[in-house]
Amino acid sequence: MKNTLRQMINDDIGFEDLTTNALISPGIKARSEIISRQSGIIAGVDVAKVIFKDFNLKCSSNKEDGDIISKGESILNISGSARSILTLERTVLNLMMKMSGIATLTSKMVEKARSVNENVKIAGTRKTTPGLQFFEKSAIKFGGGDTHRFRLDDCILIKDNHIALLGDLSLAIKKARKNVSFTKKIEVEVENLEDALLAANMGVDIVMLDNMPPNKVKLVITALKENNLRDKIIIEVSGGITPDNLLDYAATGVDVISMGFITHSAPSMDLSLEILH
Known part of the structure; x- marks a missing residue:
């Protein structure tokens, strides 16, 4: 799984995250969280943790895969290199959004x-x-x-x-x-x-x-x-x-x-x- 996830990240980055690297200095640290904008069944939490930790970011989860979530709830907390957080943001969200959508629809069915x-x-x-x-x-x-x-x-x-x-x-x-x-x-x-x-x-x-x-x-x-x-x-x-x-x-x-x-x-x-x- 790690190789697949790394390939996804590389496909998204290309040679570099041009915008982030132009604007954000290498040493800047940041804290962030992933939140839900709707209710449903969350999925992809463990996948996200693998990605973030593979890039030396600290990551803790407030929810686990298969949990019921409400709008506005915090799912993951991430801290470390601001550059890494911004670069990984879209790929992580895309995977979690897709997986959570499938989990939610499956639960309803x-x-x-x-x-x-x-x-x-x-x-x-x-x-x-x-x-x-x-x-x-x-x-x-x-x-x-x-x-x-x-x-x-x-x-x-x-x-x-x-x-x-x-x-x-x-x-x-x-x-x-x-x-x-x-x-x-x-x-x-x-x-x-x-x-x-x-x-x-x-x-x-x-x-x-x-x-x-x-x-x-x-x-x-x-x-x-x-x-x-x-x-x-x-x-x-x-x-x-x-x-x-x-x-x-x-x-x-x-x-x-x-x-x-x-x-x-x-x-x-x-x-x-x-x-x-």
Whole structure:
């Protein structure tokens, strides 16, 4: 993570922070704090501390990742080189704002879904920003959601394009079971009842109902129950799920609702860094 963060800083600085170096003498010290301009779930606190400490700044936190914050609350106190504080300001804020926005939206989606399905999990997807996957997925966790796969090596997920190339769902499942360790779960993405029953009968761990409307999801769950398969698998729904239709999906009784929305459409939280003297 440190290398990624250092690269972010270097990309922002270029050769130097021209304005700060022209105006602020090297020996000047300063104290500053990061405050919230709106309420929500804070995230990125530990990331910010890593950055500041890597530049020899003292940093203490008043809030921890996943805490509920109100408008005007102090989150971090930073002291040390004024030049370093000003140079790092924007990159730190951008990361914290993005992560806090994702955490806040995730928390709202979890609360909403569990109002009709108390055991359902809200999960992320792989619709993340390249290079920022770790930070965006971590933010989901801080918001009370499930990260789903962090990387491609976390579990088997057989998708439509895999099946298109092999030409057969059952063959895909057999090959996955043969070529991958038993320690890895197998998930299959399906778009119809027939494939859902096939995957469940073949003993996969998770069946993802992809781009399936809530009424069809209910039909699949009913069929799985009738075949004594429902309790043997995890049922996930994904594809086109937003705050507007979330309750409809949660009410079907699924186990997991994965939403790209919580990463690609989360508004950033408004945060600010203020110099105290």
